[in-house]
Amino acid sequence: MSRVNPGAYRAASARTIQNEPGVRDSVGSATRTFDANRVRAFGQIDSERWRDWARDVKTHALTNLDRYLEEAEMRLLANGAHVHWAESADDALRVLADVVARHDIRSAVKGKSMLTEELGVNDHLEQLGVRVRETDLGEYIIQLLGEPPSHIVGPAIHKSLDDCRRLFHAHLGTAPDATPETLAAAARDALRQDFLAADLGISGGNFLAADTGTVALIENEGNIRLSTSLPRVHVAFVGIEKIVPRLEDLSGLLQLTARAATGQPIGNFVSLIQGPKTNEEVDGPEEVHVVLVDNGRTELLADDVAWEALRCVRCGACLNICPVYRQTGGHAYGWTYSGPIGAIIAPGMLGLAKALPLPHASSLCGACVDVCPVRIPIPDLLLHWREQAVEEGLTTTAETIGLKAFTALAERPDAFSAAGALLRWTPWSAAGRSLPILGGWLQERSAPHPSQKSFRRLWEEGIE
Numbered sequence: 001m002s003r004v005n006p007g008a009y010r011a012a013s014a015r016t017i018q019n020e021p022g023v024r025d026s027v028g029s030a031t032r033t034f035d036a037n038r039v040r041a042f043g044q045i046d047s048e049r050w051r052d053w054a055r056d057v058k059t060h061a062l063t064n065l066d067r068y069l070e071e072a073e074m075r076l077l078a079n080g081a082h083v084h085w086a087e088s089a090d091d092a093l094r095v096l097a098d099v100v101a102r103h104d105i106r107s108a109v110k111g112k113s114m115l116t117e118e119l120g121v122n123d124h125l126e127q128l129g130v131r132v133r134e135t136d137l138g139e140y141i142i143q144l145l146g147e148p149p150s151h152i153v154g155p156a157i158h159k160s161l162d163d164c165r166r167l168f169h170a171h172l173g174t175a176p177d178a179t180p181e182t183l184a185a186a187a188r189d190a191l192r193q194d195f196l197a198a199d200l201g202i203s204g205g206n207f208l209a210a211d212t213g214t215v216a217l218i219e220n221e222g223n224i225r226l227s228t229s230l231p232r233v234h235v236a237f238v239g240i241e242k243i244v245p246r247l248e249d250l251s252g253l254l255q256l257t258a259r260a261a262t263g264q265p266i267g268n269f270v271s272l273i274q275g276p277k278t279n280e281e282v283d284g285p286e287e288v289h290v291v292l293v294d295n296g297r298t299e300l301l302a303d304d305v306a307w308e309a310l311r312c313v314r315c316g317a318c319l320n321i322c323p324v325y326r327q328t329g330g331h332a333y334g335w336t337y338s339g340p341i342g343a344i345i346a347p348g349m350l351g352l353a354k355a356l357p358l359p360h361a362s363s364l365c366g367a368c369v370d371v372c373p374v375r376i377p378i379p380d381l382l383l384h385w386r387e388q389a390v391e392e393g394l395t396t397t398a399e400t401i402g403l404k405a406f407t408a409l410a411e412r413p414d415a416f417s418a419a420g421a422l423l424r425w426t427p428w429s430a431a432g433r434s435l436p437i438l439g440g441w442l443q444e445r446s447a448p449h450p451s452q453k454s455f456r457r458l459w460e461e462g463i464e
């Protein structure tokens with residue numbers, strides 16, 4: 001289910017915190033586990049060197065994007081795949097509609113893919129009369145619930161075990177106190193029928209190696225492998241930023257991504273897809289379509305500062321460590337990509353006005369930059385978008401007035417001293433709550449008592 005409404009972030013996050021305390025517990029617990037696993041997995045390798053290397057590979061690919069994309073297209077065509085270029089979501093969905101019509105597709109199975117969420121693939125298929133089934137367990141859960149993913153890697157991490165028990169009891173008839181193993185087995189049984197019946201398999205693509213035309217897919221459940229090999233047609237939607245120069249580059253990138261995402265040395269299943277099955281092969285689709293999707297990525301690439309966000313490998317590590325994301329999970333962000341990565345790519349891909357206030361949904365603590373496997377300088381990019389918002393006059397009236405008033409005071413030493421004296425005698429916590437910017441902060445915290453003497457006075461008195 002695709003939806004775009006970052007503008008409602010403040011209200012949506014407040015609603016989640018107040019009305020759904022279970023979300024905070026589930027997300028906090030899952031993200032802390034993910035992060036502990038990442039720390040352990042990074043500790044097993046020379047992670048700093050690997051991160052430098054991965055940053056350089058992705059930077060090189062992005063700065064030579066046209067060349068590598070054309071090379072990948074040439075290889076894919078030579079491998080017998082169909083290649084489509086989609087400038088927008090509508091273009092990508094048109095390709096899908098064409099495939100559906102030409103092959104008389106009635107049912108589809110789908111592997112987890114954030115790009116297909118971004119494009120609204122499921123809604124589109126349903127409009128075309130195609131029954132579509134998510135086959136990743138987390139995606140299956142949220143499809144039954146009619147919700148979008150809450151996390152890049154763990155789409156259902158905002159749900160507790162009891163939530164899943166109730167859901168499966170209602171949909172699959174499992175016992176109300178079923179074990180996680182029983183729930184997984186029930187989902188597997190139901191999905192098996194969907195795999196066997198599907199005419200079309202849909203996937204994303206974690207990487208696309210230009211020199212061989214190989215779409216690489218990482219997963220843990222085997223559902224992507226089934227989705228891409230059982231149905232007679234496979235459509236892979238791949239963001240243009242997923243390109244890497246050589247198949248050899250995957251040896252490091254697949255491992256680093258898995259370690260950052262879940263703490264595994266590598267995903268349980270890695271599928272390398274180059275085209276349809278050959279005459280000698282018994283398994284595999286008869287037709288493979290690779291849709292190379294832009295949908296705002298070249299706009300982001302054109303930004304002198306924010307382009308670095310396109311190195312993202314969608315590991316979710318920055319979400320797991322983010323103290324802001326941990327409070328609400330992903331739905332409050334109002335877009336497919338949540339957390340720090342969502343906040344830095346939304347302005348470039350959706351337009352800054354539409355993406356606000358996401359670049360402000362951060363305390364700028366910098367934890368995200370410490371964990372990012374491709375060294376995206378996330379806090380710098382958040383500040384970049386905040387500066388852009390000021391330059392483009394996109395800040396709120398209260399914020400603009402507040403900052404102008406502060407500037408006026410800061411430029412006049414006497415007025416600044418007088419204002420400081422006034423503040424020292426003000427019931428600070430109560431007054432602060434009504435101020436722009438500080439108001440929200442102080443609703444949940446007590447302000448420290450101001451010093452009874454100004455810094456200047458203390459300095460004059462010789463106190464170090």
Ligand code: SF4
Nearest residue numbers: 312313315316318372
């Ligand atoms: S920005 Fe870095 S840490 Fe966050 S999802 Fe992307 S690659 Fe992972």
